[in-house]
Amino acid sequence: MYADIIIDITHEKLDKIFQYGIPSELEGMLKTGMEVIVPFGRGNKETRGYVVGFSERAGYDESKIKEIIRTAEDSIAIEAKLVALAAWLKEYYGGTMIQALKTVIPIKKQEKMREKRRIRLLLGEEEGKWQLDVFLHKNQKARARLLAALLDQPEQDYDLLTKKLHVTREVVRALEDQKIIALNSEKVLRNPIGYRNRKDQIPDYTPEQKHAVSSFREDYERGIRGTYLVYGITGSGKTEVYMEMIAGVLAQGRQAIVLIPEIALTYQTVMRFCGRFGDRVSILNSRMSQGERYDQMERVKAGEVDVMIGPRSALFTPFAHLGLIVIDEEHETSYKSEQTPRYHARETAVRRAQMEGASVVLGSATPSLESFYACKQGTFRMFELKNRAGSGELPQVYVEDMRKEMKSGNRSILSDRLKALIETRLGRGEQIMLFLNRRGYAGFVSCRACGYVVKCPHCDVALSAHRGGKMVCHYCGYEEAQVRACPSCGSQYIGGFKAGTQQVEELVIRQFPGARVLRMDMDTTRTKDGHEKILEAFAGEEADILIGTQMIVKGHDFPNVTLVGILAADLSLYANDYRAAERTFQLLTQAAGRAGRGKSKGEVVIQTYSPEHYSIEMAAAQDYEGFYESEMEYRMLMGYPPTEQLLAVLLTGPDEAVLETAAKYLREFVLRVDKNRILKVIGPASPYVAKVSDVYRRILYLKGTEYRMLIEVKNRMEQYIEINTGFRTLRIQFDFNPMNIF
Numbered sequence: 001m002y003a004d005i006i007i008d009i010t011h012e013k014l015d016k017i018f019q020y021g022i023p024s025e026l027e028g029m030l031k032t033g034m035e036v037i038v039p040f041g042r043g044n045k046e047t048r049g050y051v052v053g054f055s056e057r058a059g060y061d062e063s064k065i066k067e068i069i070r071t072a073e074d075s076i077a078i079e080a081k082l083v084a085l086a087a088w089l090k091e092y093y094g095g096t097m098i099q100a101l102k103t104v105i106p107i108k109k110q111e112k113m114r115e116k117r118r119i120r121l122l123l124g125e126e127e128g129k130w131q132l133d134v135f136l137h138k139n140q141k142a143r144a145r146l147l148a149a150l151l152d153q154p155e156q157d158y159d160l161l162t163k164k165l166h167v168t169r170e171v172v173r174a175l176e177d178q179k180i181i182a183l184n185s186e187k188v189l190r191n192p193i194g195y196r197n198r199k200d201q202i203p204d205y206t207p208e209q210k211h212a213v214s215s216f217r218e219d220y221e222r223g224i225r226g227t228y229l230v231y232g233i234t235g236s237g238k239t240e241v242y243m244e245m246i247a248g249v250l251a252q253g254r255q256a257i258v259l260i261p262e263i264a265l266t267y268q269t270v271m272r273f274c275g276r277f278g279d280r281v282s283i284l285n286s287r288m289s290q291g292e293r294y295d296q297m298e299r300v301k302a303g304e305v306d307v308m309i310g311p312r313s314a315l316f317t318p319f320a321h322l323g324l325i326v327i328d329e330e331h332e333t334s335y336k337s338e339q340t341p342r343y344h345a346r347e348t349a350v351r352r353a354q355m356e357g358a359s360v361v362l363g364s365a366t367p368s369l370e371s372f373y374a375c376k377q378g379t380f381r382m383f384e385l386k387n388r389a390g391s392g393e394l395p396q397v398y399v400e401d402m403r404k405e406m407k408s409g410n411r412s413i414l415s416d417r418l419k420a421l422i423e424t425r426l427g428r429g430e431q432i433m434l435f436l437n438r439r440g441y442a443g444f445v446s447c448r449a450c451g452y453v454v455k456c457p458h459c460d461v462a463l464s465a466h467r468g469g470k471m472v473c474h475y476c477g478y479e480e481a482q483v484r485a486c487p488s489c490g491s492q493y494i495g496g497f498k499a500g501t502q503q504v505e506e507l508v509i510r511q512f513p514g515a516r517v518l519r520m521d522m523d524t525t526r527t528k529d530g531h532e533k534i535l536e537a538f539a540g541e542e543a544d545i546l547i548g549t550q551m552i553v554k555g556h557d558f559p560n561v562t563l564v565g566i567l568a569a570d571l572s573l574y575a576n577d578y579r580a581a582e583r584t585f586q587l588l589t590q591a592a593g594r595a596g597r598g599k600s601k602g603e604v605v606i607q608t609y610s611p612e613h614y615s616i617e618m619a620a621a622q623d624y625e626g627f628y629e630s631e632m633e634y635r636m637l638m639g640y641p642p643t644e645q646l647l648a649v650l651l652t653g654p655d656e657a658v659l660e661t662a663a664k665y666l667r668e669f670v671l672r673v674d675k676n677r678i679l680k681v682i683g684p685a686s687p688y689v690a691k692v693s694d695v696y697r698r699i700l701y702l703k704g705t706e707y708r709m710l711i712e713v714k715n716r717m718e719q720y721i722e723i724n725t726g727f728r729t730l731r732i733q734f735d736f737n738p739m740n741i742f
């Protein structure tokens with residue numbers, strides 16, 4: 001038996017697995033994930049490594065294989081658990097073990113830990129005073145100042161003291177040399193949150209909240225672990241429920257991870273958790289340096305943290321006794337990693353929880369189809385919160401058919417109703433949000449007169465307009481020439497929809513002179529905190545109208561907003577993506593939820609070219625379950641997740657001909673492996689972006705009912721690619737149940 005060992009995950013150069021022999025005293029004792037000391041390099045330097053697997057045969061000359069020296073004494077159990085999770089990530093999502101390890105283990109920082117230095121007086125009072133006289137006598141003023149201060153208080157903070165007294169490093173060194181003072185440093189781990197140690201008041205829970213919390217606790221106390229879905233509209237008190245569940249878990253001496261999409265990870269949210277759990281809360285976010293993130297992991301290992309809040313990557317917080325993982329807004333696409341291994345935080349959380357005896361709590365107003373389906377199947381347990389907990393009632397929703405507006409001569413981006421409602425709000429000093437749905441917009445071709453969208457005859461997804469006057473299907477490669485007139489009504493108003501936030505802003509300013517307008521999009525939020533600043537200005541009622549893309553629908557509560565206008569609600573509907581309807585429904589529901597969070601009732605105007613589409617009808621009716629039923633029919637019919645599993649294989653390379661051939665060979669290989677034709681194999685097709693900076697891309701889709709089967713085929717493909725020289729210049733990535741189309 002040999003152990004497969006990874007030496008150092010921080011060095012790309014060592015991105016390799018080494019084989020080591022297992023000495024007899026360690027036989028049967030080594031486990032995947034253990035940290036060991038091995039001889040490495042020419043000098044056989046003692047080096048740390050992780051055991052990532054075992055093999056029976058030597059990969060090369062047996063006599064050259066070195067032996068493991070010993071296991072690392074301080075190897076902590078938690079890292080072994082995370083390494084085991086990494087092994088699962090590799091198997092479940094593809095990629096290398098190194099890539100998986102880098103995902104779960106924080107990389108040791110290169111930068112130095114910030115040091116807090118202290119100056120300590122080494123002399124007694126008598127001696128000190130005598131020395132002070134000497135300094136004064138010699139007119140050494142700086143030395144005298146420093147000594148006098150230390151005679152007052154013999155130990156002080158280096159930075160503060162030297163700054164206050166205007167004393168240079170040289171002066172300090174001189175006194176150090178004279179053995180008058182000593183410097184000692186202690187390493188400090190940075191804490192990212194400036195604490196207020198307040199205890200927030202806990203509200204009286206509604207019966208629905210009580211039911212969720214007590215059911216969860218009952219299970220937990222009886223040792224039952226599982227996955228729960230808290231399904232409730234925005235403002236129904238989900239966060240309150242999570243906190244109460246966490247409190248119960250902490251009371252048992254265990255810790256909790258709370259995942260929140262980065263965009264919703266606002267100061268207010270973090271402070272709510274601090275208000276409840278004080279300084280045992282820590283956060284991670286993408287603005288933190290690697291050093292800061294590493295510090296947080298060290299604090300966790302030192303047992304200083306009980307609750308870690310952060311986006312996707314916080315899932316790998318090395319808690320020793322993990323008790324609960326909460327995933328808020330679990331339907332968000334940001335929970336899927338876009339780097340290999342392309343893991344989904346929800347699936348991975350469920351796995352980690354199983355491995356460590358923890359539970360998972362998911363929350364959403366518009367659950368992912370995967371989670372709602374799992375509830376129906378009985379895999380997850382659902383708690384429903386139907387009513388708003390605080391103030392605010394559900395808004396009144398109007399659907400405006402833009403085809404009718406066009407017929408009656410209104411070619412503006414704003415419908416007559418929306419214009420009229422904006423007037424009334426401006427008159428009353430209430431605020432308005434205009435949301436431009438541009439998500440998933442990938443150049444689909446639609447008719448502004450009748451709403452017709454050109455679709456692939458084979459796939460039921462919209463064709464995308466490519467340069468050179470072609471329309472292409474990204475699922476199967478079908479293409480046809482760009483149409484000039486609408487195939488349905490003959491109108492010439494057919495083409496790609498191209499209204500940006502800037503155009504909308506200009507139009508609004510022209511329509512409503514005197515209204516104060518703020519715009520939030522990629523351009524206006526480029527600066528650091530640009531996003532927060534605009535939201536704060538709007539919250540402070542410095543503007544009447546906020547115009548923006550999907551960024552504006554999350555996070556902040558604006559009690560004075562009583563009107564939300566959704567322009568081009570269908571833009572996301574025809575994205576060439578099987579999740580397009582789900583996204584549209586989620587976005588519309590979320591946007592609508594922004595209206596009427598205060599005392600007065602809100603109104604929502606949804607403008608669309610396809611008012612009859614179920615995702616728009618159901619969003620207007622605020623009927624998630626109705627949407628779910630229709631969408632599941634579509635998924636079942638087309639064989640998309642969650643009813644079937646989908647594996648996308650993305651091939652990229654610099655030479656188009658080599659890529660094309662390799663993609664065809666890979667397809668044939670899959671067909672050979674899948675002798676019984678259990679899988680459907682689609683492509684290779686060109687993705688929407690077929691070439692990026694001279695790197696060509698092809699995509700192959702595999703569909704099947706069994707995830708296991710897809711994993712097996714993936715493993716076989718990985719072996720095939722490794723031994724086959726034809727793939728040397730290519731990069732192959734796997735994406736299970738992808739969120740975005742390539």
Ligand code: ADP
Pocket residue numbers: 203204205206209232233234235236237238239240241389390391
């Ligand atoms: P969600 O996470 O579902 O959006 P929150 O937990 O943030 O909901 O609750 C929305 C608002 O209602 C918050 O201001 C919260 O403090 C308040 N709230 C929650 N539960 C209650 C309750 N039982 N009684 C009164 N106010 C509540």
Ligand code: ZN
Pocket residue numbers: 456457458459460473474475476477478
């Ligand atoms: Zn097609």
Ligand code: ZN
Pocket residue numbers: 447448449450451452486487488489490491
């Ligand atoms: Zn038409």
